[in-house]
Amino acid sequence: MSIKITPVANSRISAVNFDNLDFGRTFSDHMFEMIWQNGAWQKPKILPYGPVSFTPALQSLHYGQSVFEGMKAYYVDENTINLFRPEDHHRRLNLSSKRLCVPETDYDTFISGLEELLKIDSKWVPKKHGQALYVRPLVFASEEFIAAKAADKYHFYIITSPVAAYYKEGFSPVSLTTAEGFVRAVKGGTGEAKTAGNYAASFMPAQLAAKKGFTQVLWLDAIENRYVEEVGTMNIFFKINGKLITPELSGSVLNGITRRSVIEIAKNNGIPIEEKRITIDEVFEAGEKGILEEVFGSGTAAVISPVKLIHHQGKQVEIGDGRIGETARKMFDTITGIQYGKIRDTYGWTHPVKIQ
Numbered sequence: 001m002s003i004k005i006t007p008v009a010n011s012r013i014s015a016v017n018f019d020n021l022d023f024g025r026t027f028s029d030h031m032f033e034m035i036w037q038n039g040a041w042q043k044p045k046i047l048p049y050g051p052v053s054f055t056p057a058l059q060s061l062h063y064g065q066s067v068f069e070g071m072k073a074y075y076v077d078e079n080t081i082n083l084f085r086p087e088d089h090h091r092r093l094n095l096s097s098k099r100l101c102v103p104e105t106d107y108d109t110f111i112s113g114l115e116e117l118l119k120i121d122s123k124w125v126p127k128k129h130g131q132a133l134y135v136r137p138l139v140f141a142s143e144e145f146i147a148a149k150a151a152d153k154y155h156f157y158i159i160t161s162p163v164a165a166y167y168k169e170g171f172s173p174v175s176l177t178t179a180e181g182f183v184r185a186v187k188g189g190t191g192e193a194k195t196a197g198n199y200a201a202s203f204m205p206a207q208l209a210a211k212k213g214f215t216q217v218l219w220l221d222a223i224e225n226r227y228v229e230e231v232g233t234m235n236i237f238f239k240i241n242g243k244l245i246t247p248e249l250s251g252s253v254l255n256g257i258t259r260r261s262v263i264e265i266a267k268n269n270g271i272p273i274e275e276k277r278i279t280i281d282e283v284f285e286a287g288e289k290g291i292l293e294e295v296f297g298s299g300t301a302a303v304i305s306p307v308k309l310i311h312h313q314g315k316q317v318e319i320g321d322g323r324i325g326e327t328a329r330k331m332f333d334t335i336t337g338i339q340y341g342k343i344r345d346t347y348g349w350t351h352p353v354k355i356q
């Protein structure tokens with residue numbers, strides 16, 4: 001794979017305070033770019049990160065053909081950066097692309113482009129435990145044509161951003177509320193895809209939830225409004241009477257990579273786990289009976305996020321003593337241990353990139 005690399009004349013890294021990183025606001029020196037036109041992906045490039053110019057007729061701005069991924073790269077030692085499950089992230093990017101009529105990309109181009117990007121920007125991978133380099137692949141329709149049909153031209157970027165440790169002073173358990181009068185996704189829609197519009201549509205209910213003091217929305221199914229699906233940017237797990245339960249992939253839930261990791265760790269450690277439909281009433285009943293032992297979210301950003309409270313139609317259930325439970329802790333320690341190369345990766349999840 002030949003990638004044309006244009007390095008920056010002057011790195012911006014000396015202006016970055018790695019002890020005070022604001023999520024998603026600092027970008028590394030370079031970006032990967034590949035353009036789809038005339039029915040094929042053109043030669044990939046790595047070039048200085050910076051503005052790209054388009055006119056307001058850019059098709060994705062009007063019709064939302066835009067898909068992305070969110071993954072992380074972790075500093076292991078001065079020679080090695082670990083990517084976590086890049087093949088799974090790439091597969092999901094292609095699933096999202098397929099649903100949105102965006103052209104798919106091949107894994108070889110993706111991974112070799114990403115490896116080159118990490119090598120040239122290796123100094124941007126923060127070194128402290130808990131910090132990481134957030135990797136954002138993004139494909140969008142870039143034809144200048146305002147007709148409601150799939151575009152003929154696309155831009156594919158990979159940009160990277162150093163991010164702080166999610167938990168700086170211990171875990172901060174979150175509170176969730178269901179969103180009356182709103183739905184996130186329905187089977188057959190775009191809920192399984194990581195596409196821009198899903199997030200845009202969730203901002204209003206998320207703002208209403210925040211106004212009432214809740215951290216995020218707990219989404220229920222769109223048809224019966226009873227079955228728990230997922231949280232704003234996380235999948236969800238309940239530990240009820242010793243068993244972990246997570247909503248099955250219904251066609252409207254995002255197939256989280258962290259979710260899959262939690263399931264595999266549970267299976268490997270003899271922790272009972274079931275993927276099944278679970279209603280919000282069952283969750284509240286378990287709370288009333290005192291058998292709702294733990295609730296936690298799973299996602300790339302926080303890895304594991306303990307939930308302290310769930311609100312639904314004027315009622316609330318509090319979980320445990322508001323601190324992280326033992327299963328959530330085990331999942332967090334195992335996954336982060338593997339990501340930072342502190343625990344041997346018997347699952348084959350890490351993709352080490354040698355930077356020298």
Ligand SMILES: Cc1ncc(COP(=O)(O)O)c(C=O)c1O
Pocket residue numbers: 070230231232233234235254255256257258259298299300301
């Ligand atoms: C809607 C939604 N659900 C779940 C997740 C968790 O997925 P992952 O574990 O792959 O980060 C995310 C984050 O990407 C998300 O945006």
